[in-house]
Amino acid sequence: MISETAERKGQWEMAWKRWILQSARTWDDVAGIIQLINISEIDHDHMLFTQYALDLNLIIQALNNQEASFENLYKGDEIFQRLLDYAKIHFxxxxVIMEQMKxxxxxxxxxxxxxxxxxxxDHYKEFKQGRLHIVSGLKLSVLDWWVNHINGIDYQTFVVRNSHSGEEVHNE
Ligand SMILES: [Fe+2]
Ligand SMILES: [Fe+2]
Known part of the structure; x- marks a missing residue:
């Protein structure tokens, strides 16, 4: 019975997070489901990139709904380039921090x-080829991946740190 309740709770939380990711438009909408890393440079990157990923979702939505204007296509292109540039910078x-931490x-x-x-x-290539139906099917994938990565391995690496030993948890 207990595990069934826990399972239901887990399912509900997942559905809730999914709904937030699907409906979010700004950082404030999603900030509550993204872990803080407590390294200001990293948290700042996470916030900025999240906003770019949300911008991408909005533009894909607009392009899908009828607004395939030159302006929107141009904006989409610009957002993809920003995502790529900023992901590189953030990674x-x-x-550098992981190397210092060994x-x-x-x-x-x-x-x-x-x-x-x-x-x-790959998404950018599809976008440039005008394959918006494919990109739109993957509308959430960039944001989803990003949030899962922060809450998963980023959190393990920079906050839990020695997750292999499983003994200590650092929250500086
Ligand atoms: Fe990160
Ligand atoms: Fe990372």
Whole structure:
């Protein structure tokens, strides 16, 4: 019975987070479901990139609904470039900190970053080819991935730190 209740609670939380991600328009809408890392440079990056990912969702929505204007296409292109540039900058920030920390999670963490870069590049290619139906099907994927990454391996690497030993939790 207890596990059933816990399971239901878990499902409800997942549905709730999904709904927030689907309906969010600004950082304030999603800030509550994104973990703080307590390194100001990293938290700042997380906030900025989240806003770019939300901007991307809005523009994809607009383009899908009828507003395939030159202006919206141009904006979409600009957002993709900003996402790619900023992801690169942010991942470099995290890499430097992981090196300083000698993080045991570094290898796995950098692999995730590489997968994400490839995902954005692929979406951008599809966008440039006018394959909006594919991009729109993936509307949430950039934001979803990003939030899961922050709450998952970013949190483990920079806050929990020695998750391999499972003994200590640092919250500085
Ligand atoms: Fe991050
Ligand atoms: Fe990361």
């Amino acid at each position: 470099e920030h995290e890499k 993080s045991p999670l570094m290898k796995a963490h950098l692999e995730q970053h590489a997968i994400f870069m490839k995902m954005i590049e």
